[in-house]
Amino acid sequence: MVRNLKKLIEQVAKDKNLPEWLVEKALKNSIVLAIKKDRKIKNNLEVELTEDGIKVYQVRKGEKFPLDIVPEELDRIAAYAAKEEFLRELERADEERRYLEFIELEGEIVIGIVRRVLENGDLVVDLGKVMAILPKREQIPKESYKPGDRIKALLLKVIRKRGTYEIILSRTHPNFLRKLLEAEIPEIKEGEVEVLNIAREPGERAKVLVKAKDPRIDPVGLVVGLRGSKIAPVTQELSGERIDIIKYTDNIEELVKKSLAPAPVVDIRIDPNQKRVEVAVPKEKLSSAIGKRGVNVKLANRITGWYIDVMSEEDFKKLSQLS
Structure with a gap:
């Protein structure tokens, strides 16, 4: 039975382009659900697929206790689970995979399409593979959006909520401005100019403290550009937010x-x-x-x-x- 389940995991992983560990997790979850339904068990269960067969444990206060269930019955339940519950768990696993991909993008800028404006002002944003939320508190106050609008934001965090995942975006976080500066100004991205600190009043004004790697270079001029050419696209993206670039000095008076x-x-x-x-x-x-x-x-x-x-x-x- 275990050998058949292992083959099932390998085949499904290949067909669905999913990592085997995620498919195995989905299968174990489906077996747990099937056993709970069959035995009317409310305690937490844990399933292990070993060379000796399927092992099931009840988990209480962090300790594991073997579940009293004969192999033949367990095989029957596992076979049922693989057919009935597995597809639903596989859908959850596929959703988890998509969200896990976005965990690697935390702190980076993403681009999406506004799909819905909720009653509380939060935006539902389509990032292609998944939906994200841009909460009202993370929006620049003077901005407004409608379905179909293209939007750029910082991927603030991916959180697990009630058994599913939620991606939170931000346009007000200081790091959104930092990433915009990196994208527009090569000297920042390449490390010639370091951004030491950022303070923002979103949509109104921001101050950015910078320091050049070479003390002979003027970091303010490099960031602002000729007649403000480099900083202008950043200001435009932030709905006219005025950005003051300040050269760092350890002289507090200056x-x-x-x-x-x-x-x-x-x-x-x-x-x-x-x-x-x-x-x-x-x-x-x-x-x-x-x-x-x-x-x-x-x-x-x-x-x-x-x-x-x-x-x-x-x-x-x-x-x-x-x-």
Whole structure:
């Protein structure tokens, strides 16, 4: 019987272009289901295909106990399972294989077609072999989609959920911007320029901290390109998200100034113990430094890793006099 099952596994694996281990798993699952149905067993079962025959165990609290079942009855149930339950389990195995292929693409950009827009705003995206979900929270706020739209996104993760798999996509994750930069800018992909950190307010603004492998090279110019030619396609893909490219320096004063650009910093006070920086800008440039809804200074905080308190020159001087 086992020899016949082994041959069945080999043949099905060949016909369906599936790995043998996945076919064997499907067959074992079908035998388990058939035994549970026949014996009305609720406990977990485990099946082994050995040279000596089919072995079945009940599993309780991590321990395995042989199931009392005669070989003839087991062969009958296994033969039934191979015919009746196996096809359904094989369909599940084929689905599992398709999703397992996408696990290798976690963290990479994928392209698909929007098939449905759910009531909660989530998108069902056809990736060719499988469907994926682009949750509302992972969409750029100003964007909207309809069935048939082509969409590019980061494959965030593949998760197992209630016995099946679910692929989650994202267009808001910092790594989506990182991968777009790698795709558009050869110097980043080839390692000449390293992306050290990314902070995003999706659809509005992003700050990208970069460092050149060769200190004599200007990484900002390489990334932005002549008149913004290299960064323009990335901005376009992100629905106009403004991208500030910042050259890394270990001088925190210079780094903070660059992170708040284009607002000019006229004075600065650094507290290394608190990782806090107080910054003075001209009064008429205060709103520019802080940004709409505080976005600019919030991103500067995240890209530098320091808390930046932006104030007018007048308030800066008053605080200086008090301290």
